[in-house]
Amino acid sequence: MSGKPRLTYLNGRGRMEPIRWLLAAAGVEFEEVYLETKEQYDKLIKDGFLLFQQVPLVEIDGMKMVQTRAIMSYIAGKYNLYGKDLKERALIDMYVEGISDLMQMILMFPFSPPDAKEKNLDSIKERATNRYFPVFEKVLKQHGQDFLVGNKFSWADVQLMEAILAVEEKVPTVLSGFPQLQVILLLNMVYSGARGQSQSDHLPMLCKSHFCGCNFSLTCCFLNLFLGV
Template sequence: MAGKPKLHYFKGRGRMESIRWLLAAAGVEFEEEFIKSPDDLEKLRNDGNLMFQQVPMVEIDGMKLVQMRAILNYIASKHNLYGKDIKERALIDMYVEGMVDLNEMIMRLPIHPPEEQGAQLALIKEKTTNRYFPAFEKVLKSHGQDYMVGNKLSRADIQLVELIYSVEELDPSLTANFPLLKALKTRISNVPTVKKFLQPGSQRKPPVTAKDVEEARKIFKF
C-alpha cells in the first residue's frame, strides 16, 4: 500500500496551497516536510530530488513530482476531478489558468515594498471585479448548473473556491455582486472533506504575513 503523499515546501501558502486544497478535497491525507533553511533546500537539490532545482515538490505514488500544474493535474486525474473527456479538461484548464493568474497577484502582494502595496491591492481589486470574477460568474450563469464544468465537482470548483476565500481575506465586499460565486463557495465549503480542511487546526495555511515573507527570503534568497 502506498504511503501518504509528502509535500516539500516552506511553512506557508505559496504555490503549495492549491495542492493542499486539492488533496484535502479528494479526501487524501498527506504529510508535510517543511523547508526551514537554505541548507534544507540545498539538501533536496543535492540529493537529486528537485528536477528543476525548485519547489514545490510532492512525493506521491513512487514519484517526486515538481511544477505546480503537473502536480495538480496528476492529483485531479487520479481522483476524478478533471472532467470526463478532453473537452471538459480543456475548459477546466482554461478556467484554472485564469484563477492562477489572479492568485499569483495575490500571493505576490506581501512581497512588494510597503509603499507599493496600496497600488497593487487596488489593481487586484480592479481585476477581480472587472475581469476574473465576472468571467466565472458568467460561466455559472450560462449553464445554470451547480459546478463549473459538466455539473460535477472538479478541480476548477475547488481552486475557484480557494481563490474566493483569498479574495475575501483582502476585502469581503469584492464578492458582493457575484451571487453565483458566493453560492458556489457555500456549496463547496459544505463538501465534508473541504469542510474538514476549513476547520481550525487543519493543514490549511493562514494568510501570508511580513514575517512569512522574510522567512521565505532567507530560504529562497529572492
C-alpha cells in the same frame, strides 16, 4: 514513508497552497515537511529531488514531483477531479489558467514595497471584480449547475474557491455584486469540508485561517531564496 502524499515546502501558503486545497477537496490525507534552513534545501538539490532547484515538492505514488501545474494535473486526474472527457478537461484547464493569473497577483502581494501595497491591493480588487469574477459569474449562470464544468465538482471549482477566499481575506466585500459566486462558494466549502472532515489537520492554510482565525504568513526570505520571487 507512509502511503500518504508528502509535501515539502515552507511553513506558509505560496505555491503549495493550491496543492493542499486539491488534496483536501479529494479527501486525501497528506504529510508536510517544512523547510526551515538552507541546509535542508541544499540537501534536496544534492539528492536530486528538485529537478529545477525549486519547491514545491510532492512525493506521491513513488514519484518525486515538482512544478505546481504538473503536480495538480496529476492529483486532479488521480482523484477524478479532471472532468469526464477531453472537452471537460480543456474547459477545466482554461478556467484554472485564468484563476492562476489572478492568484499570481495575490501570491506576489506580500512582497510589495510598503508604499505600493495600497496600489497593488486596488489592482487585485480591480482585476477580480472587473475581469475574473464576472467571467465565472456568467459561466455559472449559463451552465445552470452548481459546478463550473459538467455536473460534478472539479479542479476548477477548487481553484475558484481558493481565489475567492484569498481575495475576500483582503477585500471582504468583494463578492457583493456576484450572487452566483456567493452561492457556489458556500456549496463548495460544504463539499470540501465534508470530504476533508476526517483529515482536518491537513487542510489548506487559508482554509484554516478563514475558519479558525489563525494567521499564517509567508516566510518572505525563504520564498526569495527558494522560489526566486
